[in-house]
Amino acid sequence: MRKKHGLLKMMVTAAVLCSALLADSNLRVVTTEYTLRYSTLPREFDGLRIVQLSDLHGGVWGRDNAVLLKRVREAKPDLIALTGDLADKSTRLSDIDTLLAALCAIAPVYYVSGNHEWTNRLIEPLRAMFERYGVRYLRNEYVTLRSGEASLILAGVEDPNGWADQPKPDEVADGLPEGFRVLLGHRNxxxxxxxxxxxxxxxxxxxxxxxxRLPFVGGVLDHHLTLFPGFTSGVYHSGRYDMLVSRGLGNTSGFPRFLNNPEVVVAVLRRG
Ligand SMILES: [Fe+2]
Incomplete structure (x- = not known):
């Protein structure tokens, strides 16, 4: 009898712990800061802070996204990069409108499309909002950021779900001017x-x-239900460039996030 009681107690404790972790993994937004060092970064951009918001999928944390916006403000961004899947078919576009207005009051905002905006024909309604608030939508193009005499190239590529006749990402990259080049592109x-x-x-x-996500294992599933997918979180090196993969904020997989909190990424660029 005592043995049965002990087992029941263990099961209830495990269920409570799992529920608490599940709630935390889906509701609590975290900030992950990466410091990235480059000998080629112009001195004038040493310390540049890029806040990256990815895969929001229309998620809202707090009234009018107050929780998310607090995280962004605390990160003191010089610029904000929205790397696709900002919205999907279940998104209330008024939530995105409110969020974009607030983000643009914090720092200049740059956007590239994700697969969901194309699949759900959301590009045009989003473009109207971008024009209203001054979000710069990088459509296989670049902008030159300047600081004193120095410049930095910020480029963005459309998701491959876009127009069939659009240039390939390597064609866009090959056409970029010389200099330090940061590329925004939705997929990993x-x-x-x-x-x-x-x-x-x-x-x-x-x-x-x-x-x-599991400790020592990393990502277990992706949203296509691939087991143990690669390149799911953090910084990877190709030999030519660094690839910073955000874990994103929202979810569309049908499974809840687990040990994988919605994430605001801060990339701090340092010379050295
Ligand atoms: Fe996506």
Whole structure:
């Protein structure tokens, strides 16, 4: 009888612990800061802080996304990079409108598309919001950021779910001017598909951190239900560039996130 009681107690404790971890993994937004060092970074951009928000999927944390916005403000961004899947078919576009207005009041905002915006025909309604608030949508193009005499190239590529006749990412990268080059591109396939792309840093997402994460293992599933997918979180090196993969904020997999909190990424660029 005492043995049965002990087993029941263990089961209840495990269930409570799992529920608490599940709630935390889906509701508590965390910030992950990466310091990335480059001898080629112009001195004028030493310390540049890029806040990356990826795979929001229309998620809302707090009234009018107050929790998420607090995280972004605390990160003191010089610029904000939205790396795709900002919205999907279940998104209330008024939530995105409110969020974009607030983000643009914090720092300049740059956006590249994800697969879901194309699949769900959301590009045009989003473009109207971008124009309203001044979000710069990088459509296989680049902008030159300047600080004193120095410049930094910030490029963005469309998701391959876009127009069939659009230029390939390597064609876009090959056309970039000389200088330190940061590329925004939604998918996490860069090292697999384009290992020699002539850029210095790529910011991407798409993998949702592997949805379920385990200690010492990493991502267990991706949103296509692939087991143990690669390149799900953190910084990877191709030999030519660094690829920073955000675990993203939202979810579309049908499984809840586990040990994989919604993530605000901060990339701090340092010279050295
Ligand atoms: Fe995606």
């Amino acid at each position: 396939y860069w090292i697999w598909n384009y290992p020699a792309l002539p850029v210095d840093l790529i910011l991407c997402g798409h993998a949702h951190g592997g949805v379920i």
